[in-house]
Amino acid sequence: MRLKRRLATAGVALGVVAAATGTAALTAQADPAGPTADDTTPVAWNVDGLTATELTELESLGFDIAEAHDGRAQIIGDAAVADELRDLGHDPEFHDTVYKAVDPAIQQEGTYYGGYRTVDAYEADLQAITEANPDLTVLHDIGDSWLKTQGQGGHDLLAVCLTKLTDGDCETDPDSVKPRFTLMAQIHAREIATGEIAWRWIEKLVDGYGTDPEVTELLDTTEVWVVPIVNPDGVDIVASGGNNPVLQRKNANDTAGNCGSRLGIDLNRNSSFEWGNDSTNPCAETYQGATAASEPETQAIEAWLRDMHPDQRGPGANDPAPDDARDVFITLHSYGNYIIIPYGYTADPAPNDTALRALGADMAEYNGYFVGTNDDTVGYGTSGTTDDMAYGELGVAAFTFEVGGNFGTCGGFFPAYTCVDASLWPENEGALLTAAQAAAAPYAS
Structure with a gap:
């Protein structure tokens, strides 16, 4: 018989995480505005307006594409990676940090x-x-x-x-x-x-x-x-x-x-x-x-x-x-x-x-x-x-x-x-x- 009861998890949210880890755990290690030019910390960048051909090209060039859908890709890398994307004619925007604060x-x-x-x-x-x-x-x-x-x-x-x-x-x-x-x-x-x-x-x-x-x-x-x-x-x-x-x-x-x-x-x-x-x-x-x-x-x-x-x-x-x-x-x-x-x-x-x-x-x-x-x-x-x-x-x-x-x-x-x-x-x-x-x-x- 398949499980029919619903587990009571709907209330689990970031507030629970904050209570478990303290406020510091909700603060990522990179500047929310994105890394500076000399920062080697990897972050996630959004790149919009990509065609299927452009997405394939970025993958073949070795860019770390974490997710792609409806012409948008999330690419992992530091500020230098963002510069490489700009050199290829794209406009990366900072999305989020990769590392979270650790206690x-x-x-x-x-x-x-x-x-x-x-x-x-x-x-x-x-x-x-x-x-x-x-x-x-x-x-x-x-x-x-x-x-x-x-x-x-x-x-x-x-x-x-x-x-x-x-x-x-x-x-x-x-x-x-x-x-x-x-x-x-x-x-x-x-x-x-x-x-x-x-x-x-x-x-x-x-x-x-x-x-x-x-x-x-x-x-x-x-x-x-x-x-x-x-x-x-x-x-x-x-x-x-x-x-x-x-x-x-x-x-x-x-x-x-x-x-x-x-x-x-x-x-x-x-x-x-x-x-x-x-x-x-x-x-x-x-x-x-x-x-x-x-x-x-x-x-x-x-x-x-x-x-x-x-x-x-x-x-x-x-x-x-x-x-x-x-x-x-x-x-x-x-x-x-x-x-x-x-x-x-x-x-x-x-x-x-x-x-x-x-x-x-x-x-x-x-x-x-x-x-x-x-x-x-x-x-x-x-x-x-x-x-x-x-x-x-x-x-x-x-x-x-x-x-x-x-x-x-x-x-x-x-x-x-x-x-x-x-x-x-x-x-x-x-x-x-x-x-x-x-x-x-x-x-x-």
């Missing part, structure tokens, strides 16, 4: 930027929660990060399976007895709130089993799989900035050229499904890599998804998944307050478009996000994405959540840490539970 008194070991966990801390917490709950959890190593494959440190990619364990549960087998809900976060390293939301989802399930009837029913009937950090090397780079996190989006693969702080491959443009229509500039934030699924992180996620989910959709572009197909997949991103449905690579609707929109609307009853395709939401196409792969290859009902609004204290890539518990997690708690409860029949009317 150093609340920061603890293993955290950065006011409380966000490092990769090492996540790994330790995953180990601890699975060891403490052997009847509910199984931890899987599903692959390696790029740095680990190079013998340069790096990390394992860790997935935790949560269910009331019986024989055969939580094995990587597409013919599982229970339907599956899979969630992953931080494939883009700088989207730091997404990993924390994934972690609170894990805690909700572990803490709620046996006390919360809906959680208990869910874990009795469904396997829930979570990868809190898909891009751990990138997150290490982000966290290395401390209270001024590095704006690292991609992984740590530095073999494609001298890109300085723009190194890496965009793992959400590197999937083998419909790969190849994004940037070929190694220094662009949407660099797709030299070949499809070139990166070990991409290979690991794709193999994991194939091992987890039966192939339920025909080979044709217009072949729908059948009404009795099972399983739901969500990948968490930021920002925009969107629930995005397939496809990203084409403007043509997915063959299960109506059912995907219907489940998206059920989830949006809780977070209030706008439901639609890439064209409906972020306003640009994408190729080689994980959600397109999960749906397009396997027929899994797949969604991207763009968490958090358009900058402000609780928006953008680096929301204040207190925003996670004050708004970002509460508004998505019911949406995730709704998705998980639909895993047995996501396309059913």
Whole structure:
């Protein structure tokens, strides 16, 4: 049964954040009028009146385009970036700061930027929660990060399976007895709130089993799989900035050229499904890599998804998944307050478009996000994405959540840490539970 009660989150607002963090937390670190000419602090710039061709040109030149819609793009960069845009004939206007003020008194070991966990801390917490709950959890190593494959440190990619364990549960087998809900976060390293939301989802399930009837029913009937950090090397780079996190989006693969702080491959443009229509500039934030699924992180996620989910959709572009197909997949991103449905690579609707929109609307009853395709939401196409792969290859009902609004204290890539518990997690708690409860029949009317 899908969740029908509405969580009481509508009252969560910036006033709650102010009460939790103090007035200083609402003051950004850059001048509200915009950076001075010699200021290297990144901010968000609005650029209006862009044609599709101009937007593609800016992306190919390596500008960091955070969002684009209806001829407006938000571009991340310092004052020098704004000058470069002016040299190209554009008129950037300051929109908002990237960094929010941080209270150093609340920061603890293993955290950065006011409380966000490092990769090492996540790994330790995953180990601890699975060891403490052997009847509910199984931890899987599903692959390696790029740095680990190079013998340069790096990390394992860790997935935790949560269910009331019986024989055969939580094995990587597409013919599982229970339907599956899979969630992953931080494939883009700088989207730091997404990993924390994934972690609170894990805690909700572990803490709620046996006390919360809906959680208990869910874990009795469904396997829930979570990868809190898909891009751990990138997150290490982000966290290395401390209270001024590095704006690292991609992984740590530095073999494609001298890109300085723009190194890496965009793992959400590197999937083998419909790969190849994004940037070929190694220094662009949407660099797709030299070949499809070139990166070990991409290979690991794709193999994991194939091992987890039966192939339920025909080979044709217009072949729908059948009404009795099972399983739901969500990948968490930021920002925009969107629930995005397939496809990203084409403007043509997915063959299960109506059912995907219907489940998206059920989830949006809780977070209030706008439901639609890439064209409906972020306003640009994408190729080689994980959600397109999960749906397009396997027929899994797949969604991207763009968490958090358009900058402000609780928006953008680096929301204040207190925003996670004050708004970002509460508004998505019911949406995730709704998705998980639909895993047995996501396309059913």
